[in-house]
Amino acid sequence: MAIIVKFFANFREITGKEQESVEGVGNVSSLLDELVRRFGDKLAKQLYSPGTRELLETVNILVNCKGIRLLCGLNTFLKDGDGVAIFPPVSGG
Amino acid sequence: MAITVKFFANFRELTGREQERIEGAKNVASLLDELVRRFEERLAEQLYSPGTRKLRGTVNILVNGKPIRLLQELNTPLKDEDVVAIFPPVAGGKLTSDELKRYSRQIIIPGLGKRGQLKLKRAHVFVAGLGGLGSPSSIYLVVAGVGHLTIIDAQQVDLTNLNRQVLHWELDVGRSKAESAVKKLLAINPNVKVDSQLKRITPKNVNKLIKGADVVVDGMDNYPMRYLLNETCVHNHIPFVHGAVEGFVGQMMTILPGEGPCLKCAIPKEPPKKPVFPVLGATPGVIGCLQAMEAIKLITGVGEPLVGRMLIFNGRNMTFNEFRVEQNPNCPVCSK
Numbered sequence A: 001m002a003i004i005v006k007f008f009a010n011f012r013e014i015t016g017k018e019q020e021s022v023e024g025v026g027n028v029s030s031l032l033d034e035l036v037r038r039f040g041d042k043l044a045k046q047l048y049s050p051g052t053r054e055l056l057e058t059v060n061i062l063v064n065c066k067g068i069r070l071l072c073g074l075n076t077f078l079k080d081g082d083g084v085a086i087f088p089p090v091s092g093g
Numbered sequence B: 001m002a003i004t005v006k007f008f009a010n011f012r013e014l015t016g017r018e019q020e021r022i023e024g025a026k027n028v029a030s031l032l033d034e035l036v037r038r039f040e041e042r043l044a045e046q047l048y049s050p051g052t053r054k055l056r057g058t059v060n061i062l063v064n065g066k067p068i069r070l071l072q073e074l075n076t077p078l079k080d081e082d083v084v085a086i087f088p089p090v091a092g093g094k095l096t097s098d099e100l101k102r103y104s105r106q107i108i109i110p111g112l113g114k115r116g117q118l119k120l121k122r123a124h125v126f127v128a129g130l131g132g133l134g135s136p137s138s139i140y141l142v143v144a145g146v147g148h149l150t151i152i153d154a155q156q157v158d159l160t161n162l163n164r165q166v167l168h169w170e171l172d173v174g175r176s177k178a179e180s181a182v183k184k185l186l187a188i189n190p191n192v193k194v195d196s197q198l199k200r201i202t203p204k205n206v207n208k209l210i211k212g213a214d215v216v217v218d219g220m221d222n223y224p225m226r227y228l229l230n231e232t233c234v235h236n237h238i239p240f241v242h243g244a245v246e247g248f249v250g251q252m253m254t255i256l257p258g259e260g261p262c263l264k265c266a267i268p269k270e271p272p273k274k275p276v277f278p279v280l281g282a283t284p285g286v287i288g289c290l291q292a293m294e295a296i297k298l299i300t301g302v303g304e305p306l307v308g309r310m311l312i313f314n315g316r317n318m319t320f321n322e323f324r325v326e327q328n329p330n331c332p333v334c335s336k
């Protein structure tokens, strides 16, 4: 069992993957660390405000179908079998 | 405490009552069972197609003001203090021979039929915004025969709108979008009623604006307005079809209040505002058409709405993907 991360829109383009399986991370923050380790700086640039570890407002992450900004943010707890979705909401109309 | 059933028109005549109190009915089907037990065969004949337990197309049932066709039909759950209204369609709402011909290609769609077409004719859809999304969605709602469309936009047509806002043409630049749109929509289909409102949606007027709508379609270009519509729709139990676009990417989700998550559950915090966002016209074309389709499905009861699922369209690699969204127990809008 692992955590399954699904990428959407530009995150799929950057990583070149639809999904990635990650093991041994306890929360969203450490999951993102692991993803940045795997996919490099180009992913970090899309996730964090420049020079910080703050999630960009353009990024929306769901853990088990629930937005983390209504849970515990980057500290949202993760366990084996959890599903994570990362997507950049668009706003035009 | 009990469920109150209100009868109208011929249902009032044949039961001899204005209203009836029923206890212990768990859903609409068991409520109707109890009513048939009390008022016998004459009521059953009016409610069900002959020899079946299928509701006749000519019977409308509302639970707390909301049509059961937008809830779970006969399986719509009931609880104490709910108010159920049972009435026949309003007079004069029949399909004309012109309409039967005009809509003939969709009437033959399995599951839609004349019954679905009549539901469309009696429906009222509110399209918020007449830009890249609102243009295609209102066109497809009107050609499908949605009887009453309210369209609203406070802006004037600008030359930079014309790459995507297909309701507005070169000659409309400088004109109000509401005026430009109503002309085109009525020229496309004179059988429908289109109200156009040249105004901004505000926290003050939003309740009144969307009151009575069966579905609200999101054609806004910013999250503060979308959150306002989302919240108002949730509070008024009106289905809300969200859509948004940028570049080659579009997203969409249907909010069915009480049945699934709301926009705030899916996107708790608005992305930063972009005064000018990149967009190819075909992207809102795709999403706007899909929003019209969702509204038509909700009205007719055909198919399965995009509830609890965020659809992501990416034109760059021509993919449609979705992820599930659940109601967030901490949602400030829909979780109480």
Ligand SMILES: [Zn+2]
Residues within 6 Å of the ligand: B261, B262, B263, B264, B265, B266, B327, B328, B331, B332, B333, B334, B335
């Ligand atoms: Zn919500």
